[in-house]
Amino acid sequence: MIFNRINPLQRLVGRLFLFFWLTLTLAAVIALFVGRAAQPEPEFGSPTEEEIAQLNVLAVRLTERPLRPVPLQDRIDVLSRETQISIWLFDVEKNRVITPPGPARRSAKVEEIRRLSGQLTPISYTTARHRLIGPLTLTHRQRTLKLFVSKPTLGQRIRPFFWLIPLVLFISMGVSYIFARSLARPIELLRAGTKTLARGNWSARVDVGTRRDEIAELASDFNQMAEQLARLWSSQQRLLADISHELRSPLTRLQMALGLIQQQKMDHPAVSRIEKEVQRMELLISQLLMLTKTETHSASKQTLILSSILSPVFSDAEFEAAAQGKRCNFSAVPEIWVTVNLELIQRAVENVLRNAIKYCHSTISVLVECTESSWSVSISDDGPGLVPAECEQIFAPFYRVSTSRERSSGGTGLGLAIAKTAVELHHGTIQATTHQPNGLKVTIAVPLEG
Amino acid sequence: MTPRQSSGNGSNKHFSRHYSILIVDDDEELTEMLHSYLEAENFVITVANESVAGLALATSNANFDLILLDVMMPYLTGFEFLKQLRLSNTIPVIMLTARGDDYDRILGLELGADDYLPKPFNHRELLARINAIFRRQEIAVTPIKSQEIQVNGVILHSGRQTVECNEQLVTLTSTEFSILHVLMENAGELITKELISEKVLGRKLMAYDRSIDMHVSNLRKKLAACDNSDKIKTVRGAGYLLRTHS
């Protein structure tokens, strides 16, 4: 779990970054190796005059008769140290190379000296790393010796490879990160935009700045889509609102015409039937209007004390319940401040309360609680309740459980849809669960800051 | 339109005279039916299908007893109509608002409407609201009941239908006047909203109906304008009481 979260391969940025970095580093390493392999061929040439002179000076110093006999190796060691020059001697008879002190005893060099010792006059042999000058033939205690000096090739005193590694790593890391970010950043923006859109905020747009690539095209497509969605949504809302609104005038006239009929005492049973249907239609229209209004509400929120929001709704519910001979138990309301749209949240609680009163057998109980970040109202009744599958569906517009659809007292099926819309506008949740031993419990939970 | 004979029905025969009602609504077909219906209920009806003309009628000295005012009208909306009317006039007004629009309702009451009725309305409901207003007027003009009550600097003449506060005349709508009357008759006692609703609006208090609160808040504002002390105390969830002293 934890590993998954920190695993960079789980994220696009991490993957791109690692990929680029690895590629760049690999490329750099390969380039270095190839560069080394492709170093210039060793070159033969003639030594400069200074180099000849240096050889001669060294030869003289080596052949000086010492006060007492010292092994040749010691003399070379001393002289090398004194002059700071690597001095090499090839003993022709013994076919042996006497090397200078220090880390220079390289078999490769020894081989080169063996090969070059056949030369009659001093030459220079230059590889990428050193320059070998010699041989100068000299005789020392009846032994024929060939003298060489070697020095590092100018301009490449330090080996390039090792200190370049951290540098390459470092630079490639920076470059890879910038590159990976530049790809992943607009994708993150797009994702945030999609998320906002999915939450129903149709004004979500993505701005990827001055890019002109495929991601920018994707962003502009996204923006077009969002615009289209917003247009569709608002036209649907407007249509619904207009229809409900326009239906009102004919309904009012219909009501008045009914009034005239009833005033004439023409009391046919069909007349009261018409009256009832008109009332239903009226209720439906007003609920529909309420739903569209809630959905398009630009919820202006205010910070209020919770009890001032809930107590008017509770006292109304108590009133309504008492009229039907039912009882309400209310828990104490915590003294907290919450940010809500008063009208919408009151309507949400009211709709749930009215359902509970309508469907309960005798009692409903209301529990108001708060946590650190949210507050909630749970309304339970002792009515018939619902099967779990229906607990989700009752929040859909026009959904009514078939028994209440048949029952003449059944409402429009919009009450809970309105409540849900209102609660979601506050980023809250509304849930129905079966309540033990029977009945339904509906819980509205809303964040403190709305 | 053929005038209907206005006998027989008599659901309001207990009224001392034929009250006159002005209907201001741009829906001609509806006003036609309203006209016949209300005339059959023994009211004298005048219809204005155009709000500007309606306002001219209302502010002329035609002396209507009640105005039925539609909210949604072109040129001059019901709200503007009411605002201008209230500058000079306290004729009782029933607003015909759009159902489900709390804002309309609240605004109407705030601007001084006496009652509201959401469209589409039931004809019995309409009649009940109209009758409630006239019943109140009947009581107010009954000479026996004419008296003067004085509480906490407020003087109410029930005969003249006037209220003085701090020696200034306060203009109240008839609903506000009736509420104040009820409160003053029982000064210092808690009056429930149910009682106010039944006595003043002539109907049972319905759940989710806040019109009493609106009227009381208007009343409170008007009284506060001439005397800074808050004379009406709200008892949350229960009702109101008039303080006998500040």
Ligand SMILES: Nc1ncnc2c1ncn2[C@@H]1O[C@H](COP(=O)(O)OP(=O)(O)OP(=O)(O)O)[C@@H](O)[C@H]1O
């Ligand atoms: N407390 C409850 N107990 C049992 N069933 C319920 C309860 N609350 C809601 N329901 C079921 O959920 C359905 C949808 O409820 P909703 O409030 O959306 O509509 P309604 O009450 O039928 O109509 P409206 O509230 O618009 O007048 C109801 O018809 C009912 O079948």
Ligand SMILES: [Mg+2]
């Ligand atoms: Mg419901």
